[in-house]
Amino acid sequence: MLKRIALLGMPNTGKSTFFNRLTGASARIGNWPGVTVDLLSAKILLGAEMVEVVDLPGLYDLHGFAEDEQVVRRFLQNNPVDLLCLILNATQIDQQLPLTLQLCRLGLPAVAVLNMADEAERLGIRFDTEALAAGLGCPVCHVSAKYGQGFPETRDTLRRVLSQSPSTDLQALRADFAADDALIAEAEKLLARSVTIPPVLEYGLTERLDRIVLHPLFGIPLFLLALFLLFQAVYTLGGPLQDGMTWLLTEFRDLALAPLQAILPGWLYGLLVEGLYDGLGTVASFVPIIVLFFLGMALVEDSGYLSRIAFLMDALMAKLGLDGRGFVMLLMGFGCNVPALMGTRVMRSRGLRLLTMLIIPFSLCSARLQVFVFLTTALFSPAQAPVVLFALYVLSFLTAFATALLFKNRIGAAAEPLLIELPPYRLPTLGQVALRAWREVYHFLSRASRFIIAGVVMIWLLTHLPPSAAVGGPDTLAGLFGGWLEPLLRPIGIDQRMAVVLLFGFVAKEIVLGAMAVVYGLEGDALAQLMTQQMDWVQAFSFMLFTLLYTPCLSTVATLRGESRSLAFTGFSIAWSLALAWLVSLVFYQGARLLGF
Amino acid sequence: MTMVRLSELAMGQQGIIEDMDAEEPFRQRLQALGFRVGKEVRPIRQALFGGPLQVRVGSVNVMLRRNDAALIHVWAEC
Numbered sequence: 001m002l003k004r005i006a007l008l009g010m011p012n013t014g015k016s017t018f019f020n021r022l023t024g025a026s027a028r029i030g031n032w033p034g035v036t037v038d039l040l041s042a043k044i045l046l047g048a049e050m051v052e053v054v055d056l057p058g059l060y061d062l063h064g065f066a067e068d069e070q071v072v073r074r075f076l077q078n079n080p081v082d083l084l085c086l087i088l089n090a091t092q093i094d095q096q097l098p099l100t101l102q103l104c105r106l107g108l109p110a111v112a113v114l115n116m117a118d119e120a121e122r123l124g125i126r127f128d129t130e131a132l133a134a135g136l137g138c139p140v141c142h143v144s145a146k147y148g149q150g151f152p153e154t155r156d157t158l159r160r161v162l163s164q165s166p167s168t169d170l171q172a173l174r175a176d177f178a179a180d181d182a183l184i185a186e187a188e189k190l191l192a193r194s195v196t197i198p199p200v201l202e203y204g205l206t207e208r209l210d211r212i213v214l215h216p217l218f219g220i221p222l223f224l225l226a227l228f229l230l231f232q233a234v235y236t237l238g239g240p241l242q243d244g245m246t247w248l249l250t251e252f253r254d255l256a257l258a259p260l261q262a263i264l265p266g267w268l269y270g271l272l273v274e275g276l277y278d279g280l281g282t283v284a285s286f287v288p289i290i291v292l293f294f295l296g297m298a299l300v301e302d303s304g305y306l307s308r309i310a311f312l313m314d315a316l317m318a319k320l321g322l323d324g325r326g327f328v329m330l331l332m333g334f335g336c337n338v339p340a341l342m343g344t345r346v347m348r349s350r351g352l353r354l355l356t357m358l359i360i361p362f363s364l365c366s367a368r369l370q371v372f373v374f375l376t377t378a379l380f381s382p383a384q385a386p387v388v389l390f391a392l393y394v395l396s397f398l399t400a401f402a403t404a405l406l407f408k409n410r411i412g413a414a415a416e417p418l419l420i421e422l423p424p425y426r427l428p429t430l431g432q433v434a435l436r437a438w439r440e441v442y443h444f445l446s447r448a449s450r451f452i453i454a455g456v457v458m459i460w461l462l463t464h465l466p467p468s469a470a471v472g473g474p475d476t477l478a479g480l481f482g483g484w485l486e487p488l489l490r491p492i493g494i495d496q497r498m499a500v501v502l503l504f505g506f507v508a509k510e511i512v513l514g515a516m517a518v519v520y521g522l523e524g525d526a527l528a529q530l531m532t533q534q535m536d537w538v539q540a541f542s543f544m545l546f547t548l549l550y551t552p553c554l555s556t557v558a559t560l561r562g563e564s565r566s567l568a569f570t571g572f573s574i575a576w577s578l579a580l581a582w583l584v585s586l587v588f589y590q591g592a593r594l595l596g597f
Numbered sequence: 598m599t600m601v602r603l604s605e606l607a608m609g610q611q612g613i614i615e616d617m618d619a620e621e622p623f624r625q626r627l628q629a630l631g632f633r634v635g636k637e638v639r640p641i642r643q644a645l646f647g648g649p650l651q652v653r654v655g656s657v658n659v660m661l662r663r664n665d666a667a668l669i670h671v672w673a674e675c
Contacts, residue, residue: 060629064622092656095631206658216645311660315648324649324660348622417623417665421630422651422658 002043003051003162004080008072008103009087010096011058012304012423014115018087018145019055020435022155039075047159053085062102068346076106082165084110085158090120090127090142091424093195098187100136109165110138111157117142118149131194146429206304206424213305219312228390230300234292235373235386241288242373246524249281267464275460276453278523279514283452285524286370286513291441293366297335298436302428306331307420314418320401321408323418326356330400333363335440337552341559349416355408357564358573359400361552364393366444367509368552372544374513378528379540388541392548399549399580451553455504455511459518462500471521478519492546492585493539493593502546508553538597542589549581601673603638603652604666611639612671619668627669631655638671 009015023042041054056075057068064070086103088096093114104110114120114127133140139157143150213219257273264272300306309331310324317327325346333340340360347353364372372392376385462478469475474483474496481503482496489499497519505512517523522530535543551557551574561570598613606612614636619627631654632638641651641658649660 061625064625064629094655095657099629210641210651210658214642214644214651216642219645307660311644311649311651314660314662315644315646318648318662417619417626417661418649419623419626419630419659419661419665422660424658 003049003082003165005051005053005083005085005158005162006076006081007053007055007085007087009058010060010089010099012421013058013087013089013096014145015058015087016055017432018113018115018143019053020432021145021148021151023053046155046162049159049162051082051162054079054081059099061099062106081108083158083162084108086110086112086138087145088112088114090114090117090125091123093120093125093127094191097191101187101190104136104138109161110136111154111161112136112138112140113154114140114142115145118144118147126196128194132190135190135194146426146432209425210308210422213308214311219308223309223312227393230296231390231393232386234289234296235389238289238292238373239377241292242285245285245288249285250524253277253281270464271457271460274521275456275518278517278521279456279459280449280452282374282513282517282523282527283370283510286373287441287445289370289373290366290444291437293369294335294437294440294444295433298433298440299428300331302426302432302436304423304425307422310420311422318415320404321355321411322352322359322404323415324420325418326352326359326404329356329360330363330397333360333365335366336444337361337363337365337556338559341556341563344563347416351411352416354564354569355404355411357560357569358407358411358576359403361556361560361573361577362396362400362403362549364396364548365509365552368547371509371512371547374528375531375540375544378531379535379537392544395545396548399584403576403580451508451510452514455507456514456518459500459504459511459515463519488582491590492582493535493542493589494546494585495534498535498543502543502550505547506551506554508555509547510553512547538589538592541592542585545588546581546585549577549584551577598672598674600670602667603640603669603671604650604663606638606640606671606673608640608642611637611674613637613674614669614671616670617668618670619665623665623668630659631657632669638669640666 007015007019023044039054041052043050043052056072059069059072061069084103086100088100100112129140139161141150141154141157143154257277261269306328310328313327314324317323329340329343332343337360341357344353344356372389376388380388463476464471465477473479478500482499485499486496500519501512501515504515517527520527520530557570560573564570600615603612614632614634617624617627636654638652638654641653643650649662650666651658651660
């Protein structure tokens with residue numbers, strides 16, 4: 001049978017880096033008995049044997065009540081593990097030993113890996129490896145997961161211990177989860193016996209950076225500046241790449257697909273090329289921007305800056321009935337709302353959690369970003385476009401805040417104790433960032449392609465049926481739907497065709513551009529050209545406001561339902577976002593027209 | 598040495614933990630991050646508008662709100 005190694009350790013120990021380096025990029029997300037969340041695992045060759053490595057969530061305490069800690073317990077109770085690989089941050093060994101002892105006491109074969117050994121050495125921390133190994137009752141290895149030192153030895157140790165490991169007794173393990181009171185005292189003793197730590201441990205660089213980043217006055221403006229620069233960079237770097245992608249797609253269409261027109265029946269060519277290819281192509285041209293965006297997000301996430309943002313924003317968020325974590329979730333929502341919603345699991349108070357889940361859908365996710373990049377590029381000058389885009393981000397925050405303020409008393413968010421570690425800053429390596437970004441982009445693409453193919457085909461059918469009607473005209477099915485919605489959307493400056501686009505945007509914002517391409521029968525630059533004739537900037541901004549605020553996608557709705565376990569709350573969230581979207585667009589559109597724009 | 602609450606220490610002033618009023622599971626989380634009786638703690642800075650404190654305990658930096666910090670009693674060093 002395939003032997004299994006579980007990676008365990010506290011958050012911020014470089015566990016994921018270790019996992020990535022140990023397994024290469026072959027990791028898969030999988031489901032495990034007894035555990036509701038997805039865990040990364042990979043099969044690797046260790047010596048002559050294939051073994052499976054599972055990356056368990058970071059935990060502070062094996063007996064803790066945080067969601068991640070329960071996940072680890074349930075995993076260990078339900079899945080036989082042949083070896084525990086315990087990742088320790090060598091620079092914070094004093095904090096990490098109690099957990100390590102807890103894990104060693106599970107009675108499973110174990111190997112302790114002191115990560116960041118090089119850094120600890122520079123800080124003057126000296127290890128008596130033999131005393132440590134004797135105290136823990138397992139071999140101890142030194143590695144630098146970031147730079148790869150010590151890996152051959154670690155692999156060898158893992159293989160050696162694994163070859164001697166007996167089969168796991170889950171029953172005994174379950175019994176073992178009982179008592180552990182003397183551990184902390186023992187950890188202190190062992191620490192005194194085996195580790196020498198200089199009296200004052202200074203993280204020079206982190207300390208100096210924090211003095212600037214967490215500055216009482218400049219902290220928040222600096223954060224906003226960093227955010228603006230990030231988006232500016234994505235926009236300026238992504239633009240030319242996107243043009244190149246569009247050119248490639250158009251060339252391919254002209255050279256390879258256009259000749260098919262002579263061979264295929266007219267309707268099939270229309271469906272495949274004008275429907276599927278143009279729809280997918282319009283979305284595909286945004287892949288460079290999405291990649292850059294996720295690279296930036298990965299950099300911010302891995303650097304240790306996110307918990308600083310929670311620190312800076314907590315006071316403001318407290319006034320809204322939320323806490324600093326809620327703001328970080330909003331930021332995570334910039335990538336995709338779904339994981340941000342799942343991230344609220346760390347909150348224990350139900351009211352606090354529901355209120356946070358109510359505001360996350362207003363976070364401007366990457367799917368909406370591509371719609372906005374397309375429209376702002378088409379309708380605004382190159383100098384204006386990034387400012388318009390930034391304004392949309394600001395509006396995204398403002399509507400989220402206003403929503404929290406309006407409903408904080410009704411939902412009754414009780415504050416709960418907040419304790420967040422501020423880890424030392426780390427500059428992630430290029431490989432780490434690239435790997436993370438790749439996973440996100442892969443997720444985006446697989447999701448997008450699933451929705452887009454079905455959506456685009458649907459829209460093509462709706463705009464081409466019944467066959468007697470003029471394509472995209474008022475007599476088609478799409479025209480019919482658009483006609484129904486028109487009285488509602490006319491006051492916010494959205495015409496019948498764009499109404500159909502919005503209808504499909506309800507399924508997923510990834511479809512919106514593909515839908516436009518199919519509805520108007522054009523793609524890329526030609527579509528952008530047409531948009532400038534179809535709508536003025538007031539209409540376009542009104543359309544973007546509506547797109548920003550109404551229900552993000554069906555996945556978000558499903559996640560809201562699953563996480564809140566309340567149909568009423570989910571329904572309320574949808575109704576509120578639709579109402580708010582309509583109202584905000586109405587006020588903007590009518591206001592702008594009144595002012596003569 | 599006088600006994601005060603962690604929230605009452607001046608920025609940079611060291612204290613030694615004497616007692617924690619926190620209830621489970623917050624108490625357990627505090628312990629997991631290194632807050633234990635006899636440990637040295639030091640508030641580093643406070644965020645604007647009455648925001649949370651940055652506190653160093655051992656080699657670890659954490660943030661916690663003032664009202665939660667008030668649950669921790671410390672011997673203040675002069």
